[in-house]
Each structure stands twice: as C-alpha cells, then as structure tokens.
Amino acid sequence: MPEQPFESVEDFLQDLRFQQWARGEAPGDKRYWQAFLNSNPDKVHLYEEAIALILIMQGNDLQPVNSSRKIRQIQDAIADKVTEKRILPVWQWLRWGLAAMLVVAVGFWWSNRTTNKTAEVAATEKFIPALKQSVTRRNERTQAMLVNLPDGSSVLLSKESSVRYNQQMNGKKRVVYLTGEGFFEVVKDANRPFFVYADKVVTKVLGTSFTVKSYPDSAEAIVSVKTGKVSVSTAAQNAGSHTSLTLLPNQQVNLLVENQKLTTTITEVVKPSEMTPVQKEPFEFEFTPVAEAFKILEANYAVKIHFDEVKMRDCTLTASLKDEPFLEKIRLICLATESSFQVLEDQIIISGNGCQTP
Known part of the structure; x- marks a missing residue:
C-alpha cells in the first residue's frame, strides 16, 4: 500500500512511483494502486485527476511537481489544448470516462454531453484497476426493491436505481455507491463509519435512517433524514467551493447546480407529502x-x-x-x-x- 497520505493532486504528482505508473512504465504496480483505490474510495477523484494531468501533458519527461503554481501551469496547458470544435474541456471528457469505468458516482455537472470517446479517455482506461469482490444491485422493477447489505444495514432502492458495495464490507469504512434514490437504514458501529457516495453528494453516518436522491441526469440532489444524524458534503467542480453540513431527524437538504454554481436549501421539518411511505x-x-x-x-x-x-x-x-x-x-x-x-x-x-x- 502507498505510504504517503495523498491528500491532494499535488501529492500524487510529487510521487515518483505514481508518475511511473501513470506513464505506463510500471505495469507491475497494478495491484499496488488497486489496493490503494479499494481502501481509499474518497481519494479516487484525486487519483483520476492526477492520471489525467500526466497523460494530457504526455508526461514522459515530467519532473516531480512541488508547487501549486506548477499544477496551475499544467491545468492552463490543458485548456490550451481544447479546440473550438470540442464542446467539453479535455478534463471533463477524461473524468466522464474514468467514472464510467469505475462505476463510481463522482460529482460532476455540465449540460452538453457527447457519446464520442476521445483519444485521452482511451489512453487512460488501462490505468484503472478492476475493483474486486464488489456487488452491484439494480432495481429494474416498477416498485421499490430491498437490498440487504453484508454488515446488516439495508437500502430500499427506488426504480431505475442501483447500489454497489463490497461483498464483505469488513474494512475500516463501510462504503456504498448509489445511483438514483435509496432509503438507507444503517447498523450502528461507532468504529466503522458508513459512507454513501452519490452523483453529487457524499453522506456519512454511524447508524441512522435517511434517504439519498441523486440521479446523474438531474441538477438536484436531496438528502432527507428520518432518524439519527447525517453529515453531508459536496464540492462544486468549477467554482472550487465546498459545502459540508449536518442534518438532524426530519431535516432535509436540497442541493441544486445551475450555471455551474451550487446552492443549498435546508428544510427544518420535512412535510409528510414529501416523504416516501417508509419514511412516514x-x-x-x-x-x-x-x-x-x-x-x-x-x-x-x-x-x-x-x-x-x-x-x-x-x-x-x-x-x-x-x-x-x-x-x-x-x-x-x-x-x-x-x-x-x-x-x-x-x-x-x-x-x-x-x-x-x-
């Protein structure tokens, strides 16, 4: 496992071993980085961005990056590579491709998507290790579907929604990836927090019941708490702003992304008309x-x-x-x-x- 904490993109770009892996010079390190991603799902987006930055710059001669100024220079260079014919910036193309491969719901918001895969996306795919021992459950029915998780927790999936989780769920953190909407009831475990990663929000709990609604094709996300206490966080991609808040029973937060700006609205008392039957x-x-x-x-x-x-x-x-x-x-x-x-x-x-x- 990597020894340094990797708390930022700069940490990845300063690491020689990571640079060699990203440039395809260390294929034997696949298990090394796969283990890191499996143990640190909250750092996947940093890993992805660092991979993308190196690939876009064709970094065969990239030297260790030791300053935020150098990062900005690389990011500016990426912007220079974008042609007028391309609707999306190169990095957004890369992030879409990476997220699709990992089936990880990472927050990203833009209005015009295209289905053509760019050369940069194809170049990055070989660097994403396959996640092992994971289970994906998708609700194809018209009614809700109950999914019992390995730790004893449960999620009631709405139609056209899915969850992905580890078969054992025995690590220091219990992690679930949600696409769509699900009502969670979480087994209490003070030593192992429970994380729900959705398209626009990350929800952290120790043991409680709550609903997360975040569809990739919607500009809005909702987290509504029935019992216990929930920590909700998100980041606005382009503005670089960060929102983190705590919700108590019968509180709800609506997160809306419009014109690349994030706004939050907290409802102190959720109306019964806005609740699902299991919440009522x-x-x-x-x-x-x-x-x-x-x-x-x-x-x-x-x-x-x-x-x-x-x-x-x-x-x-x-x-x-x-x-x-x-x-x-x-x-x-x-x-x-x-x-x-x-x-x-x-x-x-x-x-x-x-x-x-x-």
Missing part, C-alpha cells in the same frame, strides 16, 4: 398482532414474509423499531416469538413454534 411509517408497535406487524413490513419493504398464521395468531409485539435496519427488525420479532428466519431474495421464511396456546 413509525414502526411503533404496542400489543400489535405479529401478523399485522409482518404486513406493515411487507408493505414498506416490498418483500413477502411467509409464516404460520395458526402458530402466530396469539403473538403480539410491543417494540419501537423505527431506527433498525430491516433484517434487525425481523430478528427482534423472531426473538420475541422464539422463531427463526431465512432470507431468500425478496422473501422471508419464518419458522418456529410461535405463541400457540397448548
């Missing part, structure tokens, strides 16, 4: 028949729960499950009814003696 549902049960509790879960999470109605007919549930991921809700109900469960895609099988009176 309190999941508060007081002597509620278990069969009724299962129906509430089925309706909100788009799953089918199979159980023996005869054995469960005398079971009631008293619990507050508003802040628990879906599988934790199921586990707690099974614990209260001396039952067990199995997960088969979007179906839950409940087994056990239930509360049948002898």
Whole structure:
C-alpha cells in the first residue's frame, strides 16, 4: 500500500512511483494502486485527476511537481489544448470516462454531453484497476426493491436505481455507491463509519435512517433524514467551493447546480407529502398482532414474509423499531416469538413454534 497520505493532486504528482505508473512504465504496480483505490474510495477523484494531468501533458519527461503554481501551469496547458470544435474541456471528457469505468458516482455537472470517446479517455482506461469482490444491485422493477447489505444495514432502492458495495464490507469504512434514490437504514458501529457516495453528494453516518436522491441526469440532489444524524458534503467542480453540513431527524437538504454554481436549501421539518411511505411509517408497535406487524413490513419493504398464521395468531409485539435496519427488525420479532428466519431474495421464511396456546 502507498505510504504517503495523498491528500491532494499535488501529492500524487510529487510521487515518483505514481508518475511511473501513470506513464505506463510500471505495469507491475497494478495491484499496488488497486489496493490503494479499494481502501481509499474518497481519494479516487484525486487519483483520476492526477492520471489525467500526466497523460494530457504526455508526461514522459515530467519532473516531480512541488508547487501549486506548477499544477496551475499544467491545468492552463490543458485548456490550451481544447479546440473550438470540442464542446467539453479535455478534463471533463477524461473524468466522464474514468467514472464510467469505475462505476463510481463522482460529482460532476455540465449540460452538453457527447457519446464520442476521445483519444485521452482511451489512453487512460488501462490505468484503472478492476475493483474486486464488489456487488452491484439494480432495481429494474416498477416498485421499490430491498437490498440487504453484508454488515446488516439495508437500502430500499427506488426504480431505475442501483447500489454497489463490497461483498464483505469488513474494512475500516463501510462504503456504498448509489445511483438514483435509496432509503438507507444503517447498523450502528461507532468504529466503522458508513459512507454513501452519490452523483453529487457524499453522506456519512454511524447508524441512522435517511434517504439519498441523486440521479446523474438531474441538477438536484436531496438528502432527507428520518432518524439519527447525517453529515453531508459536496464540492462544486468549477467554482472550487465546498459545502459540508449536518442534518438532524426530519431535516432535509436540497442541493441544486445551475450555471455551474451550487446552492443549498435546508428544510427544518420535512412535510409528510414529501416523504416516501417508509419514511412516514413509525414502526411503533404496542400489543400489535405479529401478523399485522409482518404486513406493515411487507408493505414498506416490498418483500413477502411467509409464516404460520395458526402458530402466530396469539403473538403480539410491543417494540419501537423505527431506527433498525430491516433484517434487525425481523430478528427482534423472531426473538420475541422464539422463531427463526431465512432470507431468500425478496422473501422471508419464518419458522418456529410461535405463541400457540397448548
């Protein structure tokens, strides 16, 4: 793994080993940089930009960069290479190609896109290591789709939305890449923060429930909190500005990019009319028949729960499950009814003696 922190583009460009890799002089370093990207997804955009800067400059004789002035000189040189016929700057072409290869939702906003791949994009593709042990789930249905994550957290995906995550999710950070809209319920773990990377926002939590909505073809992104506390951050690409804020329960932030400028609007109390059904549902049960509790879960999470109605007919549930991921809700109900469960895609099988009176 790389030893230095790489907190900026300058750090990458000052590193001789990185320069050799970017120029194609060290093909044996593929695993080295792949491990770095897998462990530091928040630094992918710095890595991409450094690769692009070196390639665009045809940096076979590039010397270590030791000042911000040199970075600006390189960036100015990139601008000089842009012809009047080209709609987008070279760097935006590169970033689009890199992001598409990584399936990483990095924030970038521009209005006119083209489908022609430039030579610069083709030249960069060989430098992007394949991400291993990742799973991508996409909702192709018209209704919501529940995805249970390896750490026990869950995300309810809206239609035409997808998430990508590591199969094990056992690192120091739990990372999910979202395209579109998803309602997250996150298992609490103070030692392993949970990050959701979307097209325009990065959301960080320790354990809570919230919605992130950020489609690549939309100028607006929304983060809405149901329970707990959420940290939201984003960066405006061209202006270089940075927004970071904290949201509390029932607060929402709308981020809008217009004319390459970012504006944020915080709503202190989210109206019920603006909430999805799962956000509205309190999941508060007081002597509620278990069969009724299962129906509430089925309706909100788009799953089918199979159980023996005869054995469960005398079971009631008293619990507050508003802040628990879906599988934790199921586990707690099974614990209260001396039952067990199995997960088969979007179906839950409940087994056990239930509360049948002898």
